[in-house]
Amino acid sequence: MNAFWIATIGTSVIAFLLKYIGHNVPERFFAHPKVQSVNTLIPIALLSALVAVQTFTEKSKLMIDHRLAGLVVAIIALFLKAPFPIVVISAAFTSAAIYNWF
Amino acid sequence: MSRIESTTFRDSLSVSFTVGAYGTAFGAAAVANGFSVVQAALLSLLTFSGASQFAVVGVLGAGGSAFSGIVTASLLGVRNGVYGVIMAPRLKVRGFKRVVAAQITIDESTAVALGQESRSESAMRQGFWLTGFGVFFFWNLFTLAGALGAQAMGDIRVWGLDSAVPAAFLGLVWPRLKSNRDKFLAISCVCFALAMTPILPAGLPIIATAFIAIAVGVRA
Incomplete structure (x- = not known):
């Protein structure tokens, strides 16, 4: 079994367990404000790190290339309150244009 | 189940379709990062949590190990567990129904359910089930479309897919800031x-x- 299969199955099993355990834990368990605060902050941290790594790295090396143009356009789209699909498509279109022309 | 309120139905369906359509981006991203079409489809069926799914394909695509991918995806999945804690006393279901409820406990089903709570308790439950099943249906359908589409494309950089993934992450984090x-x-x-x-x-x-x-x- 290769890494992609292990990741697919492992992620799926844990994802379900987390959901199911949640349904079986008493509500007061999560009442503490610090627990709730950490719960909203973790996705922010991980997703921000993923944006950075997916845009500026290639096999453990830092790199600036056509993907930066895509990201800049995505940021502009988000500032203009564009819906999610427009953000993704405009980033892909820009990045493809730069990659194909230079 | 009592009669479905039309507002609840409309809210659930519109959320289901729009969110489900993002599945296209996920299917394409999975294939672009080296996952097969079957693996992409299984992630959507079984993991069924957008941010976690994007994370695992993103980490493996960047050369990370299966372990790193699983840990990152699971840390993002903790959120769904917390939604489970909130939803369980409101849904009051046991056994197999609880298993199904757990699988469709995500950002959208929880948000729509809590949004209907001021209307009535039954509207809240209907919002949860309709949105959960609705997103599940469209998310899986569009994942398959995106994965098959990306498979047909070849070099993903020519199509800008390598930028679509970070843009998707950015779109997910933006409203949280x-x-x-x-x-x-x-x-x-x-x-x-x-x-x-x-x-x-x-x-x-x-x-x-x-x-x-x-x-x-x-x-x-």
Whole structure:
């Protein structure tokens, strides 16, 4: 079994367990404000790190290339309150244009 | 189940379709990062949580190990567990129904359900089930379309798919950046992940940022 299969199955099993355990834990368990605060902050941290790594790295090396143009356009789209699909498509279109022309 | 309220039905369906359509981006991203069409489809059926799914394909695509991918995806999945804690006393279901409820406990089903709560208790439950099943249906359908489409494309850079993935992450994090603390955390994590990339094995710089989040959350 290769890494992609292990990741697919492992992620799926844990994802379900987390959901199911949640349904079986008493509500007061999560009442503490610090627990709730950490719960909203973790996705922010991980997703921000993923944006950075997916845009500026290639096999453990830092790199600036056509993907930066895509990201800049995505940021502009988000500032203009564009819906999610427009953000993704405009980033892909820009990045493809730069990659194909230079 | 009592009669379905038309407002609840409309809210659920519109959320289901729009969110489900993002599945196209996920299917394409999975294939672009080296996953097969079957693996992409299984992730949507079984993991069924957008951010976790994007994370695992993103980490493996960046050269990270299966372990790093699973840990990152699971840290993002903790959120769904918390939604489960909130939803369980409201849904009051047991046995197999609880298993099904757990699988469709995600951002959208929880948000729509809580949004209907002021209307009535039955509207709240209907909102949860309709949105959960609706997103599940469209998300899986569009994942398959995106994965098959990407498979037919060949070099993903020509189509800009390598930028679609970070743009999708950005689109997921953007609405969460409400306070200055959130924005400060986001920028810190960007800098930290990039600084650590040449030093740590791929995937670990991403996981490590969860500890920055914990530190910020506990201190505040």
